[in-house]
Amino acid sequence: MLWMAQRHGIYLDYAATTPVDPEVRAAMAPFLAEEFGNPGSVHHYGQAARAAVDDARRAVAALVGAGPREIVFTSGATEANNAAILGVVFAHGPAQTHLITAATEHHAVLEPCRWAERLGAAVTVLPVDGDGLVDPDAVRRAIRPQTRLISLMHGNNEIGTLGPVAEVAAVARAHGVLVHTDATQSAGIVPLDVATLGVDLLSLSAHKRYGPKGVGALYVRAGVRLEPLLHGGSQEHGRRGGTEPVPAIVGFGVAARLAAARLADDAARLGCLRDRLAAGLAALPGARINGHPTRRLPGIVSVSFEDADSESLLLALDLEGVAASSGSACTSGSLEPSHVIVALGLPPALAAGTLRFSLGRPTTEAEVDHVLALLPRILASVRRLPARRA
Ligand code: PMP
Numbered sequence: 001m002l003w004m005a006q007r008h009g010i011y012l013d014y015a016a017t018t019p020v021d022p023e024v025r026a027a028m029a030p031f032l033a034e035e036f037g038n039p040g041s042v043h044h045y046g047q048a049a050r051a052a053v054d055d056a057r058r059a060v061a062a063l064v065g066a067g068p069r070e071i072v073f074t075s076g077a078t079e080a081n082n083a084a085i086l087g088v089v090f091a092h093g094p095a096q097t098h099l100i101t102a103a104t105e106h107h108a109v110l111e112p113c114r115w116a117e118r119l120g121a122a123v124t125v126l127p128v129d130g131d132g133l134v135d136p137d138a139v140r141r142a143i144r145p146q147t148r149l150i151s152l153m154h155g156n157n158e159i160g161t162l163g164p165v166a167e168v169a170a171v172a173r174a175h176g177v178l179v180h181t182d183a184t185q186s187a188g189i190v191p192l193d194v195a196t197l198g199v200d201l202l203s204l205s206a207h208k209r210y211g212p213k214g215v216g217a218l219y220v221r222a223g224v225r226l227e228p229l230l231h232g233g234s235q236e237h238g239r240r241g242g243t244e245p246v247p248a249i250v251g252f253g254v255a256a257r258l259a260a261a262r263l264a265d266d267a268a269r270l271g272c273l274r275d276r277l278a279a280g281l282a283a284l285p286g287a288r289i290n291g292h293p294t295r296r297l298p299g300i301v302s303v304s305f306e307d308a309d310s311e312s313l314l315l316a317l318d319l320e321g322v323a324a325s326s327g328s329a330c331t332s333g334s335l336e337p338s339h340v341i342v343a344l345g346l347p348p349a350l351a352a353g354t355l356r357f358s359l360g361r362p363t364t365e366a367e368v369d370h371v372l373a374l375l376p377r378i379l380a381s382v383r384r385l386p387a388r389r390a
Helices: 022-032 044-064 077-092 107-118 136-142 165-174 246-282 310-319 339-343 365-384
Strands: 071-074 098-102 122-126 147-151 178-182 201-205 216-220 287-290 300-305 354-358
Touching: 022 246, 044 071, 044 201, 044 216, 044 246, 071 077, 077 098, 077 107, 077 147, 077 178, 077 201, 077 216, 098 107, 107 122, 122 136, 136 165, 165 178, 246 287, 246 300, 246 365, 310 354, 310 365
Parallel strands: 098 122, 098 147, 147 178, 178 201
Antiparallel strands: 071 216, 201 216, 287 300, 300 354
8 A cells, every 4th residue: 555655764753643545546536527516505515525434423423433413523632632622611610610630731721711710610630650641539529519521642652652531531421520631642443432432522534544634533421511612504514513524524534444443453463663763762871662562552752861851862863864853743832741741740951851752554664673773873963962952
């Protein structure tokens, strides 16, 4: 299968985004051409578009064990997270709302919480342990009479730790509190079922799983009170106004079906490659592997190197044709260690030398071995540079 004919090099940044699967691209193509109808139209152009959106909705719902009417298409996980958090805040009124979240959440959760705080809501951000886990007992102790929502991510995008979402959801349910989970990095790569997890709201994004950018979804359990973010048309059962991006939604549907069909194979293969990479990295001088040793995503390895800074390492790797990341793509470009690595309690000098390698369906053992062979030389050259951090 031809994934990326136009570019060369080794791409190990699949947690930032993935290439669009050729099958996804092929399924989208007619909807960028002759199938251009608006799903809201009554005529047969509209009916064809409506049928395609409905079919994609069934596929995305099935990926997480939801009912199709519980899926709201969004522009991505950022919007889904905002819609979940602010939707609860506006449904109850900021002054009557307390939110609980964790220090290692993506900015797309932390920032809407901060915005809610500026609007008058109360927010508790819980710490994590050295592996990135929140303590469900700490969640229990943080619950107040006005706690409306707990937002706790499923798979961490920087360190790969899988959060205790089911345990926290059980605590929340006992107190009548809603639970949202950001499953952007885990859906379609680890088995995930909204009923088993016990969550009320769950965010997804297509482009992390070989679908197109600009589309995602929010699972909203039937009966959950949520104020829409986008007021306008009555699309998405009145939960999100705006003409549906039909080509992107069709692509998301196919990507979701492919992810479900390949989940077991992908997880096993990526798990082996990750272990190989993590073992090789751990053997390098002054290296520390971050994240939980067993409760973790199959495709992500975070490593911190003593006496090295992430940016120099990334640039040196890029010169060798290797694409990695210092953490989440959204915070790269800054020399500050990411809030996730800081929350683990790493000493600043170690946190400053953090790299994230994330593996995907096209990754091969030869690519992993090539990167491991390059790193001793790259580390030695970077460690000779004058320190760049403050
Ligand atoms: N949450 C997590 C955990 C992510 O990794 C990302 C992507 N970096 C997002 C949310 C944002 O997703 P999107 O790009 O679809 O807005």
